[in-house]
Amino acid sequence: MKNITADIVQQFIPKRKEDSYKGTYGKVLVIGGDQNMGGAIMLTASAAVYSGAGLVTVATDPKNHTALHARLPEAMVLDLWDAKSLEEQIKKVDIVVMGPGLGLSEQAAEVVELVFQHIHKEQQLILDGSAISLVAQESLSLPETHLTFTPHAGEWKKLSGISKEDQTVEKNKQAQKKLDATIVLKGSRTEIYFCNDDWKNTTGNPAMATGGMGDTLAGMIAGFTAQLPDKEQATLAAVYLHSYIGDALADQQYVVLPSQIIEAIPSFMKNFEQQRL
Numbered sequence: 131m132k133n134i135t136a137d138i139v140q141q142f143i144p145k146r147k148e149d150s151y152k153g154t155y156g157k158v159l160v161i162g163g164d165q166n167m168g169g170a171i172m173l174t175a176s177a178a179v180y181s182g183a184g185l186v187t188v189a190t191d192p193k194n195h196t197a198l199h200a201r202l203p204e205a206m207v208l209d210l211w212d213a214k215s216l217e218e219q220i221k222k223v224d225i226v227v228m229g230p231g232l233g234l235s236e237q238a239a240e241v242v243e244l245v246f247q248h249i250h251k252e253q254q255l256i257l258d259g260s261a262i263s264l265v266a267q268e269s270l271s272l273p274e275t276h277l278t279f280t281p282h283a284g285e286w287k288k289l290s291g292i293s294k295e296d297q298t299v300e301k302n303k304q305a306q307k308k309l310d311a312t313i314v315l316k317g318s319r320t321e322i323y324f325c326n327d328d329w330k331n332t333t334g335n336p337a338m339a340t341g342g343m344g345d346t347l348a349g350m351i352a353g354f355t356a357q358l359p360d361k362e363q364a365t366l367a368a369v370y371l372h373s374y375i376g377d378a379l380a381d382q383q384y385v386v387l388p389s390q391i392i393e394a395i396p397s398f399m400k401n402f403e404q405q406r407l
């Protein structure tokens with residue numbers, strides 16, 4: 131396993147081109163947030179916006195629309211349960227991130243199936259939280275597209291069948307091959323399994339053990355993937371910076387909140403911009 135370090139990540143964040151516009155930086159669709167977990171999807175959407183994605187649309191329960199707009203006016207919204215609108219929106223985007231706060235209802239499973247039916251093979255699909263649990267619970271067949279799963283150990287157990295104690299690098303690699311997807315296995319030292327390569331994060335700390343921290347990472351991966359040409363580099367950079375910011379804040383704080391990480395993303399990305407360190 132290779133370590134993800136600052137000097138590697140610093141090579142991945144390009145300077146923005148003068149001759150660019152929002153379309154240059156990718157269109158993201160963020161799907162999740164039932165009536166009880168609107169906060170999760172707000173964090174994911176905010177992380178994508180603050181990471182610099184060009185355009186972000188959020189499909190969430192209508193109960194969350196006002197709060198989302200109040201908190202994040204940069205995002206557009208649509209009704210999570212309106213299949214026609216969701217199908218239309220999937221066609222318009224480069225990246226879909228699905229699952230935070232989606233819940234495990236039958237209706238939620240239908241949303242996941244609809245996305246699997248309509249996503250095409252050039253798009254990127256990031257599955258987190260409830261979407262991972264639903265894939266396992268409903269034994270859903272995976273779509274042919276660029277797929278990333280971002281499980282914690284509990285979700286990875288559901289998806290791969292490997293118990294927490296048995297989640298060794300070798301076993302995880304085998305499961306990655308079966309799934310034919312990128313696996314971001316979150317933990318105190320997050321591990322990333324690509325088809326031909328695996329990496330271990332070197333940042334992060336227990337002040338980050340707060341609800342919503344993984345929802346935030348999913349949004350960062352989507353935001354970075356929207357902008358960076360190399361999707362593996364985008365994933366590595368997002369994982370590293372998420373925890374790097376967490377470490378910087380934990381220097382002065384006992385606990386670090388997901389929304390504080392989000393707030394800090396633009397200035398830390400500037401510090402990691404190529405030729406700056």
Ligand SMILES: NC(=O)C1=CN([C@@H]2O[C@H](COP(=O)(O)OP(=O)(O)OC[C@H]3O[C@@H](n4cnc5c(N)ncnc54)[C@H](OP(=O)(O)O)[C@@H]3O)[C@@H](O)[C@H]2O)[C@@H](O)CC1
Pocket residue numbers: 166167168169170171229230231232233258259260261263282283284285294316317341342343344345
């Ligand atoms: N503000 C909001 O709206 C928020 C909404 N959220 C949304 O909630 C949804 C459910 O997500 P979830 O992670 O809470 O629950 P679930 O899928 O049941 O997994 C937990 C099970 O796995 C086990 N487990 C083992 N190892 C583990 C590990 N390292 N890290 C964590 N768990 C570990 C764990 O074991 P235990 O803790 O009981 O020992 C338990 O049995 C999801 O959509 C998410 O986006 C949250 O983000 C919070 C903020």
Ligand SMILES: Nc1ncnc2c1ncn2[C@@H]1O[C@H](COP(=O)(O)OP(=O)(O)O)[C@@H](O)[C@H]1O
Pocket residue numbers: 259281282316317318319320333334335336337338339340341342343344345346347373
């Ligand atoms: N002790 C820890 N050290 C480093 N990182 C941690 C620690 N605890 C949690 N994290 C990070 O916080 C995130 C938790 O993700 P997850 O469990 O999905 O949270 P949630 O679903 O509440 O958003 C992961 O990115 C994980 O790496």
Ligand SMILES: [Mg+2]
Pocket residue numbers: 258259282344345
């Ligand atoms: Mg989670």
